[in-house]
Amino acid sequence: MARAPLLRVPYTDPFPSPRIIPANATTTNGAVAALVDFLAPSLFPTTTSTVPRSSLASKLDRHHRGNGKTLLLTGAGISVASGLADYRGTKGTYTLNKGYKPVYYHEFCESHEARKRYWARSFLGWTSLERARANKAHEACGELGRMGVVGGVVTQNVDSFHPTTHPHLPTTELHGYLRSLVCLTCRSEYPRSTFQSQLSALNPSWSAFLAEMLQSGALDTENPIERARRGLKANPDGDVDVPDAPYTTFRYPACPVCLEKGAVRANGKTVRVRVDSDGAWDPSSEGGVLKPAVILFGESIPLASKVQAEKAVEEADRLLVIGSSLATYSAWRLVKKAKELGMPLGVLNIGGVRGEEVFFGEEGGEGDGGKRAVRLSVSAEEVLPRVVEVFGGGLGEGGEWREGGGVGGIGGEVRCGHICIYAVQCEHVQHG
Template identity: 55%
Template sequence: MRKHYMRIPYTDVLASPTIIPKTSNTIAGAIAAIQEFFHASRSTVVLSGAGISVASGLADYRGAKGTYRVNKTYRPIYYSEFLQNHEARKRYWARSFLGWTTLLKAKPNAGHYAVKHLGDLGLVQSVITQNVDSFHPKAHPQLPTIELHGYLRSCVCTSCHEELPRDTFQHELARLNPAWEAFLQEILATGALDTENPDERRSKGLRTNPDGDVDLPDAPYTTFRYPSCPRCLTAPPIATDGSRARVEVDTDGAWKSTSTAGILKPAVTMFGENIRAPVKVEAEHAIENAGGLLVLGTSLATYSAWRLAKRAKDRGIPIAIINLGGVRGEDTFFADLDPSQEGSQGVRAEFSIGELLPALVEQMRQSSSMNSAQEDHNHSAEQHGASVFKDMMS
């Protein structure tokens, strides 16, 4: 009997949005509306999703070329499956091993830097992101970022909870899997991982997903090996029954299935896994202290993000949503707005983040009463407008 797996919700296309206010159907109109939003909601918190990282070459989930739209059979691994199934872990780490190069090369884009400059202007106080690519903290280290679903830059042990840098882990995967390392070099030579176009990648036999893995149909995943937690290998932890856990490796140092501890996982919240309690509390605290919520590049299909937006709505603070395509239950956030409001109570616009935000920042700069020292510091951006963000990517 085939094992049943929990269905991922909202994989279908969401209903098209109602643009609010109606003038937000153009870039200029959307900018004007968001300016009104910021005037009414200082100390705004940003809530971002995969859509903001598309311009960096990463896939999203529910966009026009998103994973759920292009690959109807895609199903992410569940936390329980990862913990319990050695073969499932082999498959996960093999795919992740191939995809890590793409994520490592990718950089924050104009949208991330626009968020930084909104922070510099005093309009955004913090960011909550669902993304695990670490682009937000890279683009704006001075603007606090709460990584709601964790991050791929590290692995964490499921037994002792020690973290291991992902680049160190990647080197170990390469050492333990020389044939896979040679195959990765062949893929790199084709240029399939250099292009940001998912269609070009698929034409070369690759599928890439937002969590940084590469899907190769019929690949021999069962041959893949992965290391144990080095700390648990040296000092096996105490099991729940009070006995000493067993951590065993083969002659090369690969984790053996006879082990009862020392399993490394990505430092992300997997499907079916709870968000870490301190992170959950920190995100809720950010919403409680926000004057407004700016939602960027997410359909809010994941409940952990949707509930934060709903919490903001329940507090009565303005919400602005910029996303290509529909958003889960978005009528909830805009149902009671004054029809004549021009953005101060809420905004819904449908543009790419990389197109709208840099133009918004330039407009906000021009209308800002920044002091001369700040103006001198940002002279390049004022002279060149949105193009400065493109320069940052070169």
């Protein structure tokens, strides 16, 4: 039985405004220069503006050959430019929807009614979420990886944008991913897109309602302000709340593997899985429940993912946080670990961040021009592509991933014309 969490969702209130480091990085140009200096400090003893772009690329290659690299830790803020909602931004869920309460892990595992509500709301939000695509900030991360500046990514996001945009760059999906489901009994994974089709077949009235909303354009955006005008509440990860909707009527299928081969728990015990005449999961069942392959609130991060993220920090020479307020402890502890290792720290996030006084206390790293610390409150999509340009690179060049899977799956077409399917190693994303 899943244990109830002891704490509520943490840090729903805004954090204090940040202290910009260096102090002159309040403009876009200043932010770009500061970030370049932070990412490759030994290349630029004075300023980046007078160094030819071709010379930067040559120096960059020599500088990073055999050296440590920057680790990126990303959060929901990097995907806002893709049209996805975040939690604590100016238009975030906790800012505009004070009554928002996500489903907890123990609720999902133990309550049939909680699952009906969750899957009904997910059913309505999945189409627009599946259509979303990575933005220039994700592409810039990939290009910085190709150039040798960035050595890896740890992301809190579940939208799959990082592995689809830069399959060559090692990525740890700390909180899982929405593209798949996982069975709570047999641990088999199942495609979310296939599950959506089954939900549609099991719930024809809901399917018709979804079609009407899509036709009217009500789901064309995840902007919570726009959706509120249309009578909807938009929350992160494809959660659409329709006031007074009959959630109790919603049905969802059982795990197909458990139905076909029998439901066997990890301890070897066989349990009963039943479905109705249409194939919907029956509440008399003892197992066969499919859960999104993400870490729900109150759920522990798998040990393998935790260890992989910690190893990525230990092997890096500096850490840059992008689009995260670090409100979740799983992310905050990684930055704390980097700080304890004496690692240079950078934060690129609009608005405040949890525990900034811990990371940027005392002199705040300003004594060396921001080479050991940088704190910026600007758009990642605006700044990161320009950083790539300063380093002599560019987006949409060099065989980078440009089209293909988004939230719904991994895969797409590379500029060379070959089809490339990128698969995340299973041992790094186990849930339980």
